[in-house]
Amino acid sequence: MYRQGRWTGGLPRYLKEIQTEIEEYAVGCGLDFFTTYFEVVSYDEMNEIAAYGGFPTRYPHWRHGMEYDRLKKSSTYGLSKIYELVINNDPCTAYLLEGNSLVDQKLVMAHVFAHCDFFKNNLWFAHTNRHMIDEMANHGARIRMYMDRYGVEKVEEFIDLCLSLDNLIDVHNPPMAQAYHFEEEDREEVLGPGDVPRLKAKPYMESYINPPEFLKEQRDKMNEENRRQAMFPSDPVKDVMGFLMAHAPLAPWQRGVMEIIREEAYYFAPQGQTKIMNEGWATYWHSKIMTEKALDTSEIIDYADHASMVTATSGRQLNPYKMGVELYRHIAERWDKGRFGKDWDECDDMRERESWDTGTGLGMKKIFEVRRIHNDLTFIDEFLTHEFVREQRLFSFEYNQRHRQFEIESRQFDEVKKKLLSQLTNMGQPVIRVIDANHANRGELVMLHDHRGVDLDPGYTTAVLANVNRVWKRPVTLVTRDGDKPIAARFDGTDFVEEEIETGE
Amino acid sequence: MNLRIHQDHARFREIVKGRIRKELRKYISSGELIGKEGDKLVSIPLPQIDIPRFRFGERNQGGVGQGDGEEGDALSDADAESGEGQAGSDEGQHILEADVTIEELAEILGEELELPNIEDKGKEKLVSTKERYVGIRRVGPESLKHFKRTYREALKRQIASGVYNPKRPVIIPVREDKRFRSWKLEELYESNAVIIYMMDVSGSMGEEQKEMVRIESFWIDAWLTTQYKGLETRFIIHDATAREVDRETFFHTRESGGTMISSAYKLCADMIEREYSPAEWNIYPFHFSDGDNWSTDDTKNSLKILDEIIVPSSNMFCYGQVFSPYGSGQFIKDLVAAFADDERVVTSEIPDRDGIVDSIKTFLGKGR
Numbered sequence: 088m089y090r091q092g093r094w095t096g097g098l099p100r101y102l103k104e105i106q107t108e109i110e111e112y113a114v115g116c117g118l119d120f121f122t123t124y125f126e127v128v129s130y131d132e133m134n135e136i137a138a139y140g141g142f143p144t145r146y147p148h149w150r151h152g153m154e155y156d157r158l159k160k161s162s163t164y165g166l167s168k169i170y171e172l173v174i175n176n177d178p179c180t181a182y183l184l185e186g187n188s189l190v191d192q193k194l195v196m197a198h199v200f201a202h203c204d205f206f207k208n209n210l211w212f213a214h215t216n217r218h219m220i221d222e223m224a225n226h227g228a229r230i231r232m233y234m235d236r237y238g239v240e241k242v243e244e245f246i247d248l249c250l251s252l253d254n255l256i257d258v259h260n261p262p263m264a265q266a267y268h269f270e271e272e273d274r275e276e277v278l279g280p281g282d283v284p285r286l287k288a289k290p291y292m293e294s295y296i297n298p299p300e301f302l303k304e305q306r307d308k309m310n311e312e313n314r315r316q317a318m319f320p321s322d323p324v325k326d327v328m329g330f331l332m333a334h335a336p337l338a339p340w341q342r343g344v345m346e347i348i349r350e351e352a353y354y355f356a357p358q359g360q361t362k363i364m365n366e367g368w369a370t371y372w373h374s375k376i377m378t379e380k381a382l383d384t385s386e387i388i389d390y391a392d393h394a395s396m397v398t399a400t401s402g403r404q405l406n407p408y409k410m411g412v413e414l415y416r417h418i419a420e421r422w423d424k425g426r427f428g429k430d431w432d433e434c435d436d437m438r439e440r441e442s443w444d445t446g447t448g449l450g451m452k453k454i455f456e457v458r459r460i461h462n463d464l465t466f467i468d469e470f471l472t473h474e475f476v477r478e479q480r481l482f483s484f485e486y487n488q489r490h491r492q493f494e495i496e497s498r499q500f501d502e503v504k505k506k507l508l509s510q511l512t513n514m515g516q517p518v519i520r521v522i523d524a525n526h527a528n529r530g531e532l533v534m535l536h537d538h539r540g541v542d543l544d545p546g547y548t549t550a551v552l553a554n555v556n557r558v559w560k561r562p563v564t565l566v567t568r569d570g571d572k573p574i575a576a577r578f579d580g581t582d583f584v585e586e587e588i589e590t591g592e
Numbered sequence: 593m594n595l596r597i598h599q600d601h602a603r604f605r606e607i608v609k610g611r612i613r614k615e616l617r618k619y620i621s622s623g624e625l626i627g628k629e630g631d632k633l634v635s636i637p638l639p640q641i642d643i644p645r646f647r648f649g650e651r652n653q654g655g656v657g658q659g660d661g662e663e664g665d666a667l668s669d670a671d672a673e674s675g676e677g678q679a680g681s682d683e684g685q686h687i688l689e690a691d692v693t694i695e696e697l698a699e700i701l702g703e704e705l706e707l708p709n710i711e712d713k714g715k716e717k718l719v720s721t722k723e724r725y726v727g728i729r730r731v732g733p734e735s736l737k738h739f740k741r742t743y744r745e746a747l748k749r750q751i752a753s754g755v756y757n758p759k760r761p762v763i764i765p766v767r768e769d770k771r772f773r774s775w776k777l778e779e780l781y782e783s784n785a786v787i788i789y790m791m792d793v794s795g796s797m798g799e800e801q802k803e804m805v806r807i808e809s810f811w812i813d814a815w816l817t818t819q820y821k822g823l824e825t826r827f828i829i830h831d832a833t834a835r836e837v838d839r840e841t842f843f844h845t846r847e848s849g850g851t852m853i854s855s856a857y858k859l860c861a862d863m864i865e866r867e868y869s870p871a872e873w874n875i876y877p878f879h880f881s882d883g884d885n886w887s888t889d890d891t892k893n894s895l896k897i898l899d900e901i902i903v904p905s906s907n908m909f910c911y912g913q914v915f916s917p918y919g920s921g922q923f924i925k926d927l928v929a930a931f932a933d934d935e936r937v938v939t940s941e942i943p944d945r946d947g948i949v950d951s952i953k954t955f956l957g958k959g960r
Binding site: 131132134135138139143147148149150151152153155156243247250251252253254255403404405406409410479480481482483484485486490492493494495496497498503506507510515516517519536541542543544545546547548550551554565 | 664
């Protein structure tokens with residue numbers, strides 16, 4: 088049992104035996120994972136752990152209580168059940184539900200090993216802290232200390248505030264993975280003070296070798312660059328949270344809280360970036376291990392029952408488990424049959440394509456490579472094919488303002504792919520950057536929403552702006568769009584103003 | 593088992609209750625909670641309890657689904673949700689409804705409106721006597737022997753006297769070791785209360801007026817339920833004649849025709865005399881009307897019944913007059929004139945939904 092950060096026991100023997108068996112199969116399949124500890128927990132404990140995002144030692148916050156409330160209700164009414172929970176950590180910890188049947192436990196273990204392999208090998212997880220269980224406990228202790236010292240409500244309120252900003256991080260450039268810093272001095276060397284350098288030329292050649300238009304262009308560029316550098320920040324910052332942490336007038340404990348929330352956000356980000364891939368990978372392997380190796384004949388019905396539940400699509404919702412596993416299978420098949428490369432791409436004879444099989448047998452190698460280097464976005468971008476969209480009967484949908492309902496928009500490959508990609512971009516979160524922290528020389532903060540055709544939810548925008556203002560303590564503005572109109576939403580601490588921007592291009 | 597999450601859960605419940613308290617007036621006047629009540633729980637919609645983040649407007653986004661359908665086919669809202677909710681590690685789903693018990697709700701109402709607890713008038717009804725095991729004694733019948741305690745005593749004695757052999761742990765109690773359960777007879781009292789709702793359903797009472805009565809009676813019910821065990825409610829509707837109905841009918845009947853308030857009072861008085869002896873019952877008659885009575889004679893008649901039967905036998909008599917564009921609103925004036933000095937008669941005017949809260953406070957603020 089894992090309570091108060093201490094190991095006090097392990098698995099019962101019969102499960103230990105299953106673990107050894109499944110672990111052997113998993114290794115045999117080429118999966119490569121951290122040492123994995125399993126622990127059997129009750130329904131209530133499982134709900135608790137899940138409410139804490141997998142970390143029972145996490146900092147106290149009402150939001151966890153809310154999540155617990157929800158999970159408990161839906162598990163009581165039988166609407167949902169958490170079979171297993173895996174923590175990205177070295178050693179890897181996984182929780183099994185005590186009510187699982189033996190078949191379930193086998194399946195879940197296979198599933199867990201594959202997840203763990205994914206955590207260990209997928210590049211997007213490379214920066215994550217592999218001792219997060221300890222780190223989370225430290226965070227918990229720190230927050231509790233702050234609460235003791237400054238008051239529960241005060242700290243809690245600030246946590247709320249930080250949480251409302253925790254999607255404003257740069258998932259593609261986590262601070263833990265930054266290899267180098269672009270120092271200020273480097274810049275100066277590149278540009279230097281003074282005028283645009285010109286090539287030496289005899290006076291009569293001057294206008295040819297250093298054409299005035301070119302010089303002017305260069306000079307403008309340089310001025311622009313200088314102006315930009317004089318701005319603060321000189322480049323737009325996507326890690327808004329990090330920026331606020333570094334530059335907002337915060338008390339040390341507040342900075343501490345923000346650091347904790349930000350660190351956890353970066354830790355969880357890859358799981359959001361690879362949901363389809365990660366779940367697909369685990370499902371792919373559990374079904375392979377179960378059907379090819381671990382399953383007794385007497386267990387087939389139970390297994391089929393469970394497996395169908397996991398990959399069921401509810402209504403016409405997209406199920407990430409199913410989407411992922413089917414896509415891996417699709418890739419494996421393509422690379423097994425040599426359906427890739429120039430010849431395949433250029434072949435437009437349907438019959439030929441259907442029976443295409445060059446016997447390359449590279450499927451396994453390919454999917455292992457895919458699980459190493461891709462995230463959901465690149466996964467879909469690279470491997471979604473016409474055939475796949477057709478076979479899986481995917482469609483895109485839109486809200487029809489006139490009919491006041493969601494409607495199927497298209498079954499075209501391009502449309503479906505575009506929708507999927509736009510949903511996966513930045514984990515489905517809007518991209519927002521700090522562009523000016525000293526607007527109008529009044530210390531006002533300006534953020535720019537990189538608008539890609541979807542508006543922000545106005546109610547939430549107002550609430551978050553108010554929160555940013557409470558951190559920054561000066562007026563804050565978000566530049567975004569309302570449909571076609573560019574707008575600036577500004578909150579100065581008391582009033583919220585939204586106005587259209589004149590585009591003077 | 594005490595899980596760490598219980599602290600966070602308790603904190604969350606506190607926040608929910610705090611939110612309800614803050615918005616209580618709004619909830620009361622909008623009548624949002626009514627009809628959401630189950631047996632014990634009321635579901636309360638709480639829109640903004642989640643953590644706000646910059647996010648895309650749901651409606652604008654669209655998405656990708658899987659399955660049958662032609663282009664242009666409609667999707668249900670459930671289908672149109674992105675399938676992300678399925679995997680376990682999702683963080684921060686927003687809650688839509690919180691469940692609170694009616695007691696909790698009444699407690700919040702009481703705190704918010706500063707309602708006093710009702711003073712016990714000593715009207716207790718003896719229900720039954722009950723035996724309760726309360727302690728241990730050294731003598732008693734074998735059938736009440738407390739095995740564990742007896743064993744413990746014997747063990748203590750044997751260890752103390754050195755007879756106990758851990759290799760062969762046989763414990764033999766002697767008479768002095770024996771312990772027996774002892775009991776006490778308890779008399780159970782229960783104070784009972786009945787609310788008799790009367791409502792004018794004549795032509796001049798519109799839907800809105802009735803909705804106001806409905807909302808108000810919901811809260812009165814909730815409050816009095818927490819004050820009394822075994823609360824009964826009775827419903828009387830009247831236009832020119834009165835009859836007893838069930839709750840459903842009470843709130844949904846619409847009659848036309850004239851108004852004879854005395855008819856309702858007469859029925860109420862009968863009911864009290866027949867079924868609710870004032871010695872045993874706390875009686876709360878509530879009457880809601882737009883104050884438009886048929887004739888001054890009838891008003892005189894009504895006041896007489898009140899004075900002679902209803903008021904003397906009740907804890908208090910409450911009259912709520914909802915504003916209606918068709919009524920004269922005369923009755924409340926007559927009532928006030930007749931019972932100006934009588935504390936047992938409480939009147940309140942409810943001009944619109946926002947007036948409900950104050951009216952509840954007027955009625956229940958007396959603590960009677």
